[in-house]
Amino acid sequence: GAPLVVCSNGADAGADEARESSTARDTRIVGCGRARAGQSVRIVHPESGIVCPDGQEGEIWVEGPSVAQGYWENEEASNATFQAA
Incomplete structure (x- = not known):
């Protein structure tokens, strides 16, 4: 929905x-909901990668075992899809 x-x-x-x-x-x-168990969610400045202070806009970065399944050890697909450091 x-x-x-x-x-x-x-x-x-x-x-x-x-x-x-x-x-x-x-x-x-x-x-955007809540983070799942084992996930880390940060709001970061898209160019610097620095975590944004409360109230500042940024990109949502999610880290965890369920993120981007299918890209592990697939450098070509990862490079074509992900630009964040």
């Missing part, structure tokens, strides 16, 4: 609070 999308306005909402809103100043937030 479609991802959950909520809006948040830091000036009006409390810490860790999200609510539906239609004002232009609100930030749209898309949920």
Whole structure:
């Protein structure tokens, strides 16, 4: 199904609070679920690879045994698909 999308306005909402809103100043937030056991999830700057501070946009990097199955020891496929370091 479609991802959950909520809006948040830091000036009006409390810490860790999200609510539906239609004002232009609100930030749209898309949920992506929780990490599975054995996985590590980080939000990083796409060019530097440095973990982003809270509230900053970045790429979602997921690490774990279930990530990218089929690419292990397949350098050609890995290089064609993945660019992150």
